[in-house]
Amino acid sequence: MLCDYLVQILTARVYDVAQETPLDYAPNLSARLNNKIFLKREDMQSVFSFKLRGAYNKMVNLPPEMLSQGVIAASAGNHAQGVALAARQLGTQAFIVMPVTTPQVKVDAVRSRGGEVVLHGDTYDDAYTYARQLEVQKGLTFIHPFDDPEVIAGQGTIGMEILRQYQQPIHAIFVAIGGGGLISGIAAYVKRLRPEIKIIGVEPVDADAMYQSLKAGKRVRLSQVGLFADGVAVREVGEETFHLCQQYVDEILLVDTDATCAAIKDVFEDTRSILEPAGALAIAAAKAYVEREQIQEQTLIAVACGANMNFDRLRFVAERAELGERREAIYAVAIPEQQGSLRKFCECIGKRNLTEFNYRIADEKEAHIFVGVQIENRADQAKLVETFEGCGFKTIDLTDDELTKLHLRHMVGGHSPLAHNELLYRFEFPERPGALMKFVGSMSPDWNISLFHYRNNGADYGRIVVGMQVPPHEMKQWQAFLDTLGYRYWDESQNPAYKLFLG
Numbered sequence: 203m204l205c206d207y208l209v210q211i212l213t214a215r216v217y218d219v220a221q222e223t224p225l226d227y228a229p230n231l232s233a234r235l236n237n238k239i240f241l242k243r244e245d246m247q248s249v250f251s252f253k254l255r256g257a258y259n260k261m262v263n264l265p266p267e268m269l270s271q272g273v274i275a276a277s278a279g280n281h282a283q284g285v286a287l288a289a290r291q292l293g294t295q296a297f298i299v300m301p302v303t304t305p306q307v308k309v310d311a312v313r314s315r316g317g318e319v320v321l322h323g324d325t326y327d328d329a330y331t332y333a334r335q336l337e338v339q340k341g342l343t344f345i346h347p348f349d350d351p352e353v354i355a356g357q358g359t360i361g362m363e364i365l366r367q368y369q370q371p372i373h374a375i376f377v378a379i380g381g382g383g384l385i386s387g388i389a390a391y392v393k394r395l396r397p398e399i400k401i402i403g404v405e406p407v408d409a410d411a412m413y414q415s416l417k418a419g420k421r422v423r424l425s426q427v428g429l430f431a432d433g434v435a436v437r438e439v440g441e442e443t444f445h446l447c448q449q450y451v452d453e454i455l456l457v458d459t460d461a462t463c464a465a466i467k468d469v470f471e472d473t474r475s476i477l478e479p480a481g482a483l484a485i486a487a488a489k490a491y492v493e494r495e496q497i498q499e500q501t502l503i504a505v506a507c508g509a510n511m512n513f514d515r516l517r518f519v520a521e522r523a524e525l526g527e528r529r530e531a532i533y534a535v536a537i538p539e540q541q542g543s544l545r546k547f548c549e550c551i552g553k554r555n556l557t558e559f560n561y562r563i564a565d566e567k568e569a570h571i572f573v574g575v576q577i578e579n580r581a582d583q584a585k586l587v588e589t590f591e592g593c594g595f596k597t598i599d600l601t602d603d604e605l606t607k608l609h610l611r612h613m614v615g616g617h618s619p620l621a622h623n624e625l626l627y628r629f630e631f632p633e634r635p636g637a638l639m640k641f642v643g644s645m646s647p648d649w650n651i652s653l654f655h656y657r658n659n660g661a662d663y664g665r666i667v668v669g670m671q672v673p674p675h676e677m678k679q680w681q682a683f684l685d686t687l688g689y690r691y692w693d694e695s696q697n698p699a700y701k702l703f704l705g
Contacts, residue, residue, distance in 0.1 A: 349440025
């Protein structure tokens with residue numbers, strides 16, 4: 203199988219539509235990490251991602267009679283554009299099934315390249331199932347986004363280019379994983395010629411299907427996946443890609459949303475280009491790897507695999523990048539409700555820059571302050587807690603608390619004496635018309651909404667936090683509601699930040 207992939211990659215037909223992308227040195231990031239960091243710039247392809255390589259290699263090798271009948275694919279973005287572009291180049295029709303939740307900018311991009319868009323379902327899985335039905339009904343050929351040897355070989359040409367472009371020692375290559383097609387192709391080529399180079403896969407902490415599968419020794423299907431890095435939000439990896447990753451991938455690192463946002467900012471500062479979340483995963487993992495291994499003066503290559511970013515999402519990325527880079531910390535600080543306390547608190551902060559400061563009187567004896575502070579690193583974050591405690595102020599570090607970062611810092615109001623039997627839950631749902639109405643309409647009319655916060659982040663999904671007054675004897679009905687709703691949820695009723703500022 204190894205020799206087969208080596209031959210297939212060396213003979214892959216990709217350059218009719220793809221370009222050999224540059225391997226760019228990242229000077230700022232390299233200086234900060236004290237290692238040589240190079241970015242393989244797949245975001246510079248005409249469709250702003252690597253996906254056209256595999257799609258075109260698969261389609262150009264189809265028998266003429268199959269190609270002439272048309273092709274079909276299921277995708278929320280990058281694969282769709284690759285298939286549409288390849289179909290136009292080869293003179294055939296491409297049908298692309300996309301979830302109804304797909305942002306209009308991505309739908310328009312597919313149509314502008316000649317693809318016929320069919321909107322169906324809320325998720326990729328819904329679109330995939332419907333595409334396979336249309337495949338049979340219309341006599342089309344399905345172009346799989348990752349689990350196909352010719353698609354894998356097309357993506358593997360990236361590994362071929364890397365080794366040709368950089369012939370000195372390479373410590374590791376970092377590659378994002380969705381279904382596994384990209385890393386499988388790169389690994390199959392690199393490990394054949396330069397087996398000493400580490401191939402490190404990267405997944406989001408909430409979409410880690412390959413990590414879970416390799417750990418279990420078999421393919422694992424996730425019940426839910428996080429949607430921030432939508433380009434890799436895959437519930438189950440491919441059968442072929444799983445076996446290739448078992449054989450050739452050295453390890454998989456998991457990164458969170460904040461680290462991904464920080465990586466987007468890092469690349470922008472070095473290149474003035476803006477990657478999509480999935481496209482920045484490899485950079486985030488390279489940073490985490492350097493911190494973990496404490497290596498210096500090594501060469502690390504990160505594949506910047508996509509830049510199909512929604513402009514409206516940049517606000518969220520900018521907010522979370524500072525947290526991901528540990529340049530901001532968030533605290534809840536309790537000070538005595540008496541004259542001079544606030545001055546003493548400010549003296550503890552010293553000359554540090556404040557990013558946020560919220561206070562509302564709520565208790566005769568104690569005041570609770572919500573404060574954001576610019577910091578230098580993680581050690582500085584912990585040092586501030588010691589400083590506040592040393593001044594006699596009880597302090598809770600909320601920097602890693604999702605409720606705080608997503609909702610609490612944008613809310614006002616305070617405690618309410620009317621909020622009896624209040625439960626607090628966070629929900630994540632597809633950002634489409636009617637989603638909020640589905641949520642509200644499915645609740646018991648006997649339950650009162652006592653708190654509600656929603657903020658549009660320009661993403662394919664929405665996030666809300668809801669306070670609900672549910673009598674204790676109706677908790678079974680409440681759980682039944684949660685089970686049938688179909689949205690991801692988190693119980694935040696015991697969250698310390700909620701109790702301090704809202705509960």
